[in-house]
Amino acid sequence: MCAARLSTVVLDARDAHELARFYTRLLGYEMRAEEPHWVLIGPPDGAAGTALAFETEPEYVPPVWPARNPGDQQMMLHLDVEVDDLEAETARAVAEGATLAGEQPQDDVRVLFDPSGHPFCLWVRAAQ
Incomplete structure (x- = not known):
């Protein structure tokens, strides 16, 4: 243990x-x-x-996501937040001050930036 x-x-x-x-x-x-x-x-x-x-x-310098160029401030971590309703929670996060990322790599995940520019993901568990 x-x-x-x-x-x-x-x-x-x-x-x-x-x-x-x-x-x-x-x-x-x-x-x-x-x-x-x-x-x-x-x-x-x-x-x-x-x-x-x-x-x-x-x-503090916000990270660049996705980082593509040499010298871009690298993301050190991001938070994954599980939600039940991806669209509703994305809208709520934006209303609270988040910004939706321009690039969205997956259908069941939304990448957003908090007010300081840290990326975080809202995601829903896939139906089994």
Whole structure:
């Protein structure tokens, strides 16, 4: 048995508080801790899920997705968010401040950018 477990994913942003507010709305998370340059959010009490933290980095440069040219800022990670209704949740994410990516590589996935430019994917489980 492994004693280690993933508890939190941390994303840099020019404004940690703005990005935290976006993800609390998108995921139904709640604020857990706030400092001037750092915010922690997570699922409501008792709910399963990984916490997210955001750290203000004044020199943050959004990644380019898909990166095609030498020197493009590379994506370090992206979040996959499972949804029941892809079209409705895509529309809601955009209404909350996300931007739909111009390139969509799969029919059952929507690539979007959060307000800081991090790519994230909404996806639906394929019918079995």
